[in-house]
Amino acid sequence: xxxxxxxxxxxxxxxxxxxxxxxxxxxxxxxxxxxxxxxxxxxxxxxxxxxxxxxxxxxxxxxxxxxxxxxxxxxxxxxxxxxxxxxxxxxxxxxxxxxxxxxxxxxxxxxxxxxxxxxxxxxxxxxxxxxxxxxxxxxxxxxxxxxxxxxxxxxxxxxxxxxxxxx
Numbered sequence: 427x428x429x430x431x432x433x434x435x436x437x438x439x440x441x442x443x444x445x446x447x448x449x450x451x452x453x454x455x456x457x458x459x460x461x462x463x464x465x466x467x468x469x470x471x472x473x474x475x476x477x478x479x480x481x482x483x484x485x486x487x488x489x490x491x492x493x494x495x496x497x498x499x500x501x502x503x504x505x506x507x508x509x510x511x512x513x514x515x516x517x518x519x520x521x522x523x524x525x526x527x528x529x530x531x532x533x534x535x536x537x538x539x540x541x542x543x544x545x546x547x548x549x550x551x552x553x554x555x556x557x558x559x560x561x562x563x564x565x566x567x568x569x570x571x572x573x574x575x576x577x578x579x580x581x582x583x584x585x586x587x588x589x590x591x592x593x
Contacts, residue, residue, distance in 0.1 A: 468528040475519040475560050484556050491552040496526055502541050
């Protein structure tokens with residue numbers, strides 16, 4: 427409800443359907459009152475990993491795409507969220523953290539998750555378009571015996587990696 431008019435003795439509220447409701451101030455003085463629009467805009471945090479070997483140019487392009495997406499959604503997000511390299515995980519990945527601010531308060535959690543999901547979809551799409559992937563290093567496996575009739579072929583190794591085979 428919206429305050430339409432305040433007097434010494436009572437306060438007039440305007441309901442969502444424009445009905446005016448009058449409350450005596452003596453009653454309002456004993457009730458907790460919260461102002462929906464005075465709540466601060468909601469912060470969010472999104473973290474994701476990229477492979478350590480990802481070229482700097484691709485990471486820069488990814489950041490630009492994400493920032494451009496957020497800046498173009500002026501109704502949903504405050505512009506220019508902070509993006510930083512947050513951590514290293516082992517020797518094969520880097521965690522990138524992003525802290526956007528919603529243009530809404532904590533009252534509408536459903537909408538928050540819809541917007542966050544759309545942002546995550548954009549990050550995922552940008553990673554695919556820029557050919558940024560997270561991959562584990564290959565593991566060395568010692569095989570003691572292989573049946574002689576079984577040929578050894580595998581298509582599970584990414585094309586960008588060379589396959590070495592000991593004779």
